[in-house]
Amino acid sequence: MPEPAPGRTRASAPGQTSARGREPLDGAREFIDELVGDRAADWDRDGLLPDDVLRALAGRGLLCAQVPAAHGGPGASSAANGAFTAYVGSRCSSLRSVMTSHGMAAWTIQRLGSAEQHAAYLPKLAGGRLAAVAFSEPEAGSDLSAIGTTIEPDGDGVVLNGQKTWTTAAHYADLIVVVGRYGSGAAAAVVPASAPGVTVERVPRPSGCRAAGHAHVRLDGVRLPASAVLGGGQPLMLLVTTALAYGRLSVAWGCAGILRACLGAAAEHARTRHQFGKPLAAHQLVGRHLANLLTAERTVTRMCEHASGCWDSGSPDMVMATVLAKQVGAVQAAQGAATAVQVLGSAAAHEGHVVERAYRDAKLMELIEGSTEICQLILADHAVSGAAV
Amino acid sequence: MSVETTITTERIEQRITAFVTGRVKTEVPPEQDLFATGLVSSMFAMELVVQLEQDFAVQILGNDLKRDNFRSIEAMTALVSRLRDTEPSADA
Numbered sequence: 433m434p435e436p437a438p439g440r441t442r443a444s445a446p447g448q449t450s451a452r453g454r455e456p457l458d459g460a461r462e463f464i465d466e467l468v469g470d471r472a473a474d475w476d477r478d479g480l481l482p483d484d485v486l487r488a489l490a491g492r493g494l495l496c497a498q499v500p501a502a503h504g505g506p507g508a509s510s511a512a513n514g515a516f517t518a519y520v521g522s523r524c525s526s527l528r529s530v531m532t533s534h535g536m537a538a539w540t541i542q543r544l545g546s547a548e549q550h551a552a553y554l555p556k557l558a559g560g561r562l563a564a565v566a567f568s569e570p571e572a573g574s575d576l577s578a579i580g581t582t583i584e585p586d587g588d589g590v591v592l593n594g595q596k597t598w599t600t601a602a603h604y605a606d607l608i609v610v611v612g613r614y615g616s617g618a619a620a621a622v623v624p625a626s627a628p629g630v631t632v633e634r635v636p637r638p639s640g641c642r643a644a645g646h647a648h649v650r651l652d653g654v655r656l657p658a659s660a661v662l663g664g665g666q667p668l669m670l671l672v673t674t675a676l677a678y679g680r681l682s683v684a685w686g687c688a689g690i691l692r693a694c695l696g697a698a699a700e701h702a703r704t705r706h707q708f709g710k711p712l713a714a715h716q717l718v719g720r721h722l723a724n725l726l727t728a729e730r731t732v733t734r735m736c737e738h739a740s741g742c743w744d745s746g747s748p749d750m751v752m753a754t755v756l757a758k759q760v761g762a763v764q765a766a767q768g769a770a771t772a773v774q775v776l777g778s779a780a781a782h783e784g785h786v787v788e789r790a791y792r793d794a795k796l797m798e799l800i801e802g803s804t805e806i807c808q809l810i811l812a813d814h815a816v817s818g819a820a821v
Numbered sequence: 822m823s824v825e826t827t828i829t830t831e832r833i834e835q836r837i838t839a840f841v842t843g844r845v846k847t848e849v850p851p852e853q854d855l856f857a858t859g860l861v862s863s864m865f866a867m868e869l870v871v872q873l874e875q876d877f878a879v880q881i882l883g884n885d886l887k888r889d890n891f892r893s894i895e896a897m898t899a900l901v902s903r904l905r906d907t908e909p910s911a912d913a
Binding site: 543544545546549617662663664665666667669670671672673674677745746747748749750751752755810813814817818819 | 840846866875883
């Protein structure tokens with residue numbers, strides 16, 4: 433029997449067991465608790481995730497949990513992977529950000545790759561190798577139609593030239609999925625980070641998700657076998673839209689996690705800190721902040737659940753539901769983190785506090801995987817098309 | 822399972838037409854170029870991919886995602902027919 437189509441994970445819908453004989457993500461949260469502990473602030477300050485932590489997660493397939501069991505992955509549904517992504521995001525946005533990039537690389541291979549490529553790459557990504565996906569370039573940020581990186585036939589292989597910027601997790605990656613021009617359309621190529629002609633240079637001190645391993649990737653005449661090329665000849669923007677969809681939903685779930693962390697910290701502080709003879713929470717202006725945080729966290733979670741439900745049922749509504757979840761998630765997380773900073777005051781106004789990290793990390797979520805404004809343009813187009821009502 | 826094991830080309834075309842027409846809120850002849858007429862954005866193209874996969878129990882991967890396969894209802898009908906012929910048990 434052929435594997436289920438990507439985007440549908442009927443074989444491992446919630447409540448069913450995977451080929452491994454238990455719930456796909458059983459014990460994953462406890463594993464995260466054990467791995468992260470209270471070290472997220474240190475990782476943020478150092479700008480580095482420990483290699484053993486990443487390898488441990490990658491080895492269990494938890495960085496790309498929707499890879500089907502047939503390819504050695506956990507075979508989780510979008511809903512289950514999303515809930516797990518939010519949990520990781522509530523603990524450490526840098527780690528969640530690595531999950532997003534790695535998961536997007538796996539998704540791109542699932543979506544664009546042939547059966548042979550699935551068999552060649554997916555078990556690696558679900559079994560300990562680390563991956564990243566590279567879209568942005570110095571002259572192609574929001575306007576990805578301006579991508580200039582080329583993937584050109586060369587003998588019985590291809591050669592890549594170009595420059596990618598702000599590639600999340602590229603510092604850690606063994607494999608980098610690079611989107612480029614190919615013939616009259618586009619393709620993605622799976623590039624080993626160790627291939628001759630590949631230069632990975634870290635972004636120095638990023639403002640958020642500081643340990644996510646953002647890097648600039650230069651490709652100077654990188655030669656690869658033709659079997660490393662995924663798809664080929666698709667319209668560039670269809671390819672980009674397809675690949676980005678996974679990342680957008682992953683970011684949205686990550687934002688739900690950021691809000692959960694902020695709500696927890698703000699509620700705890702407002703309950704225990706007393707001023708003017710009563711707990712902060714008893715001051716109505718503070719109470720409103722808490723209400724807004726709770727509203728934001730619940731709203732974003734529901735949006736994400738809806739989008740994941742569309743993915744799991746194979747509904748075409750997944751496309752716009754994903755953009756909507758990303759848009760609501762990022763905007764609400766940025767606002768919510770600022771609110772939490774306000775509630776905690778000087779208690780959180782130091783480097784590494786969960787709320788201080790959230791404030792920096794959440795703002796980044798409004799910039800990546802389609803900025804707030806790009807998402808608004810997509811939503812406006814959808815409204816104008818008449819399809820929304 | 823909502824998908825009949827056998828389905829005629831006419832029926833495939835009817836169902837794709839119903840989805841496209843419902844989505845763009847206008848009558849779309851089978852041969853009309855959806856890209857040239859500006860009816861299809863990259864977001865809508867992705868919706869079409871997911872809709873065809875779900876409605877006809879096929880997988881549209883890799884090279885089959887090329888634009889020509891989605892250029893018109895006619896082209897999508899041909900794609901679905903071909904995929905159903907080569908993968909008759911894709912949803913079994």
